[in-house]
Amino acid sequence: MAALTARQALLRALGTELPIIQAPMAGVQGAALAIAASNAGALGSLPCAMLTVAALRKELAALRAGTDRPYNVNFFCHTPPAPNAAHEARWRKLLAPYFEEFGIDADAIPAGPGRAPFSAESADALEELAPRVVSFHFGLPRPELVARVKRWGATILASATTVAEARWLEANGVDAVIAQGVEAGGHRGIFLSDDVSTQLGTFALVPQVVRAVKVPVIAAGGIAHADGVAAALALGAAGVQVGTADLLCPEATVSAVHRAALKTDAVQETALTNLFTGRPARGIVNRLIREVGPISGAVPAFPLAAAAIAPLRVAAESRGKGDFSPLWCGQNASGCKETPAAALTRELARGLES
Numbered sequence: 001m002a003a004l005t006a007r008q009a010l011l012r013a014l015g016t017e018l019p020i021i022q023a024p025m026a027g028v029q030g031a032a033l034a035i036a037a038s039n040a041g042a043l044g045s046l047p048c049a050m051l052t053v054a055a056l057r058k059e060l061a062a063l064r065a066g067t068d069r070p071y072n073v074n075f076f077c078h079t080p081p082a083p084n085a086a087h088e089a090r091w092r093k094l095l096a097p098y099f100e101e102f103g104i105d106a107d108a109i110p111a112g113p114g115r116a117p118f119s120a121e122s123a124d125a126l127e128e129l130a131p132r133v134v135s136f137h138f139g140l141p142r143p144e145l146v147a148r149v150k151r152w153g154a155t156i157l158a159s160a161t162t163v164a165e166a167r168w169l170e171a172n173g174v175d176a177v178i179a180q181g182v183e184a185g186g187h188r189g190i191f192l193s194d195d196v197s198t199q200l201g202t203f204a205l206v207p208q209v210v211r212a213v214k215v216p217v218i219a220a221g222g223i224a225h226a227d228g229v230a231a232a233l234a235l236g237a238a239g240v241q242v243g244t245a246d247l248l249c250p251e252a253t254v255s256a257v258h259r260a261a262l263k264t265d266a267v268q269e270t271a272l273t274n275l276f277t278g279r280p281a282r283g284i285v286n287r288l289i290r291e292v293g294p295i296s297g298a299v300p301a302f303p304l305a306a307a308a309i310a311p312l313r314v315a316a317e318s319r320g321k322g323d324f325s326p327l328w329c330g331q332n333a334s335g336c337k338e339t340p341a342a343a344l345t346r347e348l349a350r351g352l353e354s
């Protein structure tokens with residue numbers, strides 16, 4: 001597909017003025033950032049991975065009240081693991097010195113699921129509003145759920161981190177593929193393998209995915225300014241998805257320790273780590289990552305790792321420290337500015353002109 005045609009196809013599928021997607025970012029934003037991005041002509045996204053169905057309904061009502069433009073709702077679609085007492089015990093043993101340091105009773109920490117995948121209940125909540133775009137991370141939900149989303153006419157997007165994943169997503173019904181380079185902040189969308197050595201940078205991934213699939217390709221990972229947008233388009237992308245650059249926007253709900261870290265040179269040192277949830281995600285290297293190492297075999301399956309970390313995070317944050325917080329951030333934080341999402345969108349859109 002020629003670049004211009006792919007961009008037109010993407011704009012038709014998204015219903016937006018601009019082929020720019022404000023990346024869904026669970027835990028650091030709600031409807032406000034999505035509304036600001038959508039009203040500026042981009043596609044705003046509501047991350048739903050950490051919302052209960054009641055909270056999802058509330059955020060959807062806020063979205064509807066805040067914009068009459070298209071928006072995206074985003075879900076994880078992992079298979080929840082069966083709790084495993086031996087794995088949990090191994091993980092808590094590794095964290096024991098930290099529990100002791102903060103006076104936390106490890107036996108009193110509740111095991112929590114943390115993040116729920118897309119389900120029939122999520123589809124029920126969405127169906128009334130029939131959002132124009134639904135995006136998925138970690139593959140796709142069961143075929144009958146994909147078919148349900150398609151029945152209300154939604155455009156389906158999903159992240160691919162390899163050429164094989166892009167082909168799989170196209171074969172399983174997505175309308176456009178988000179090619180997520182390894183530079184990206186937050187969780188890797190990886191789903192056909194759990195080997196992080198398979199992960200490609202945006203510059204290598206995007207042109208190969210463009211050649212491999214017929215659907216439009218959206219570039220994600222490391223895009224922070226207009227020049228990055230222009231580069232992604234030059235590689236054949238029909239549009240871009242930008243996350244990290246939005247983190248200091250006033251409409252985001254980034255925690256104080258996370259915001260503070262984003263404003264320092266700490267952003268120069270990020271790593272892929274599985275410590276916070278059990279799946280690889282990119283964040284700023286902090287004390288936990290430095291002392292345990294970014295990838296640990298002692299971590300329970302996603303998303304169960306998060307429960308034991310939660311009280312450490314609370315304790316450290318109450319002392320003003322992000323030592324145990326997931327400080328998600330991509331490799332290019334140079335676009336992070338305390339500027340409204342509308343202004344950021346306008347700056348990125350300049351890259352569409354060249």
Ligand SMILES: Cc1cc2nc3c(=O)[nH]c(=O)nc-3n(C[C@H](O)[C@H](O)[C@H](O)COP(=O)(O)O)c2cc1C
Pocket residue numbers: 023024025026028047048049074136137159180183184185186187220221222223241242243244245328329330331332
């Ligand atoms: C703080 C943060 C949270 C994220 N959470 C999600 C999420 O909930 N769902 C998702 O599909 N992608 C998530 N991502 C990944 C983004 O969709 C996107 O791939 C990434 O932000 C693009 O790279 P960049 O951060 O370099 O712009 C997250 C990224 C960040 C930075």
